[in-house]
Amino acid sequence: MTDFRLPDLPSESASQRSLLPNAEQRKALRQKRARRDQYSRWGITASGFGVVIALLTIFVYLFYEVAPILKGATIEEDVQYSLSQTGLEDVEHLVLERYETLAIAYSPDGQVVVFDVANGAPEARFDVPKPEGSQFHSFFSAEAISATQVYGLDNGQAVVVRHGFDISFPNDQRQLTPKLEFPLGESAITIDDQGQPLKLISMETQTRGRNASAIAALTEDNRLLLASLTGRENLLTGQVQITRQVTELPAPPGGTGDISKLMVDKALRSLFALDEDGRVHYYDISNPAEARLVESVDVGGGNEVSASAFLVGGVSLIFGNDAGELSQWFLVRDDQNQYRLEEIRSFRSHKAAIREITPEYTRKGFIAVDADGQIGVHYGTSSRTLYLDSHADVPIEEMAISQINTRLLWLDQDNQLVSAELWNEHPQLSWAAMWNKVWYEGREDPEYIWQSSSATDEFESKFSLVPLSVGTLKAAFYAMLFAMPLAIAGAIYTAYFMTPKLRGVVKPSIEIMEALPTVILGFLAGLWLAPFVENELPAVFSFLILMPVVMILFAFAWSKLPTRWRLLVPEGWEAAALVPVILIFGTLCLQASPWMEVWFFGGSMRQWFTDIGINYDQRNALIVGIAMGFAVIPTIFSIAEDAVFTVPRHLTQGSLALGATRWQTMIGVVLPTASPGIFSAVMMGFGRAVGETMIVLMATGNSPVVNFNIFEGMRTLSANIAVELPETAVGSSHFRVLFLAALVLLALTFIVNTLAEIIRQRLRQRYSSL
Structure with a gap:
């Protein structure tokens, strides 16, 4: 029997043994490694908490700027004196001037007295x-x-x-x-x-x-x-x-x-x-x-109308009756083009008969006082009652409000003049007005409208967030509709079917597109793509609709070619053979576009859309979908391609060994395993599209409309903030609404990302057994 012996290993020399750590040194090294691991855990945990705290800080700051919207009005009395101090015995009308230092009183006998608001001392008298x-x-x-x-x-x-x-x-x-x-x-x-x-x-x-x-x-x-x-x-x-x-x-x-x-x-x-x-x-x-x-x-609802007034602009009428009820009316045009007086909204009722209604100078708000001394601060458009409380034991006869809506002056039945500070900064804003349809003056029906500025003094700001939210979802929807099929299909082909050499060129080329500034894409979309699509509508639709059909026909024809011909193109390079087909078909579409307009659309496809009742804007959702799609494709492609490429090879090799074809392996093994990564890619792309600013700013026309018409523009939350925030006054209602839009945008992306992570984890658990 042959004796097999392992060769003798060379023994360590004394010098080599001296270089090895002893027991104490090894213990010290383990402790040092443990400390480093602990520090790493602490650092990673602290960084994670830092991200959460930063996110919460953003939420808190945005909510801090938005919170005043939710606050009602307050009235604080500070001065009271007798009407006799002004030198008058009776007053027909009270007025507060702009700086709130002087008041004007008109008497029934034609005297006009200007007096100091602080003490009632007369400053001037006119007859x-x-x-x-x-x-x-x-x-x-x-x-x-x-x-x-x-x-x-x-x-x-x-x-x-x-x-x-x-x-x-x-x-x-x-x-x-x-x-x-x-x-x-x-x-x-x-x-x-x-x-x-x-x-x-x-x-x-x-x-x-x-x-x-x-x-x-x-x-x-x-x-x-x-x-x-x-x-x-x-x-x-x-x-x-x-x-x-x-x-x-x-x-x-x-x-x-x-x-x-x-x-x-x-x-x-x-x-x-x-x-x-x-x-x-x-x-x-x-x-x-x-x-x-x-x-x-x-207009009294069976009761006597005890007070009435026009709101600023002279369109809306406010009526108050002896039951304490308040309602707003204005003229509405009917189907016969005739104007009819119609009740638009009502307000919180007072406890006693309304005695006086005083409108604000520059807003659609008003102050109502009743026979029990109650003062109500109401606002027309938002249908809000911001304040309702008693301030006198006797009826209030006259009421004045300053031009800047920060001070009140009233006269009660005991001839006592009272001056009070008023806080009422954001009465036109309410959750109902910002998220529901509102019936504005001059409109035939309630509508969702965003219109923050105008040239007239009596203009009524319209702050509906619905058009902006719909515009954001509309832009993201059409961008994803364009980007998802191309990015996911390209990722699957590149990772699984394409030869490594060609993949080494294609993948970096697509990923480098992500470095292209979106302002350049928006510039090209607004100034080149939009006019091009408008002038070549038949070619664009022919390309978008027929190109998939042409690619399928090419694949079918390729499969019918003799084997020796197909072998001329190495495996994994078939996509290169498709490039000439795409270029030739695109050229044919462009050449045939004028003829198609003449044959099928009476010479103008855009006019044909108008004739059948479809509005076509040059900068529309189609342009945004194409331009933003190119911005989103690299994000989705890169993540999805990595997810497909990193599927363990033993899974695909086992499937192929059992007799499955490459497509069966792709559908039955690769896609389920890579689905969490692909879903994450889609959600990342969606978040990217929702938050995009420059492309939608330059290529949409920024029209705040509520529809999903692909041929009309839109205005998104992010674009609206970028356009209007630099022009708004700090602390104004417009300023607060823009911060609310930012809060809505942040909440939307946070919710979408949270749901995406939950779904991704469930998909990961489901297919982890593979």
Whole structure:
């Protein structure tokens, strides 16, 4: 029997043994390694917590900026004194000036007193001129921002006055000098040629485009008159020449005897006569000579209307009844192109009859006071009641609000004047107004609208986040619709079927696309791709729809070629043979595009879309889908390709050894195993598309519309923030809404990524047994 012996190993020399660590040194090395492992665990854990804390900090900061939106209004009284300190015994109307230091009081007998808000001390006194022997008989205050009042006389005439202030800065201190102006001249204007007393009067002035005014009056003998006035100032003498046209209006049903208030809108197109039964009679006075009664509407709900006012702009009417109910109405055009008065919304009710309604100067809000001394702060568009509390034991008779909406001044039945600080910064914002349809003035129906700025003073900001959220999802949807098939199919082919040499060229080439600045893609999409697609619509659709068919036909034809021909192309290089086919077919589509427009679309495919009712914007979702798709493809491709390529080889080799084809192995083994990585790639691409800014900013037209029409543009949350945040005032409602949009965007991506991670882990557990 042969004796097999292992060769003797060379023994360690003494010098070599001296280099090896002894027991104590090995123990020290183990302790050092353990410390390093511990430090690494601590560092990784701290970094993880740091990421979480950073994310929470972003959430907290965004919510800190958004939180004031949720806050209501507050009223804090700070000064109270008797009306007698101003030198008046009775007040018809109160006004607070812009800087909240002076107030103006109009008395029924034609006295105008300007006094200090802090202590009631008179600063100036004016007497409204009237013809000798006449007396003041009625009073009306026009829209607050116009600072215009009208007195009706007992001789059928009217006097129009307007208060104002000259501002100077002696010794660098602001000084306000009150003044009383007469926009239609100091002479009284004859309204009733018969000289009957004017027991009710109303007035409004239109200064945009023409210097025109309208005065409506109800005479003592119950005739309803409308005076149309046009003023022209002589540039040399300064005198105002008035052109007057007086029309007697038809009496409403039941006569004019029970009319309690007249209201003319700012456009001088409508007159509303309110009667004691809670009905409003709507007159169309756009052509005064042919003025007509349009309709009579019950706005009191069976109760007497105790107070009414126009909101700023003279479109919406607010009615308060003796049951404490408040409602907003305005004219809506019906199917017959006729305007009808319609109730739009209601507000939280007071406990007693509404005594006074004071609109804000520049917003669609108003202050309502009732017979129990309650003060309510309401806002029209958002349908919010921001404050409702009692501030007096007796009814409040008059209320004034400053032009900047930060101070109130009211007079109660005991002739006590009270000044109070008002905080009411964001009344137009509410969750309902930002996420539900809102019925805005001048609209036929409730709508989702984002419109943050306008040129008019009475503009109503529209802050619906629905168009922006829909636009964000729309842009991401079409980008993913374009990118997902190309990226995932390309990743599968590159990782599993392509030869390593060709893969070494293709994969880095696609991944380097991710380094291309998105502003360049947006620039190309907006200035080159959008006009190109518009001019070559048949070619684009032919390419997008027919190219997959051509590729399938090429694959079928390739499979039918003789084997010796197919072997001329090495395995894994078949994709190279497809490149000429794609180029040739694309060229044919472009060459045939003009002929297809003539044959099938009457010479213009875009016009054909318009004729069948489809709007086509040059910068639309199709352009965004293509441009953003190219930005998203590298992200999805890279992650998905790595997931497919790293599938263990023993799984694929085992499947092939059992007789499965390469495609069967791909579908049954590779895809299930790589599905968590592919799903992660898709979610990463979706998050990339949701947060994209520059491409959608430059290639969408930025129209905040609510639809998924591929031929119309959109506005996304990120693009909206980028466009409007630099222009907004810090701390304004617009500023807060933009931060809310950022919070919504962050929450959306956080939720999507969280769900994606949960699904990825479940897929990983499901296919881990492979």
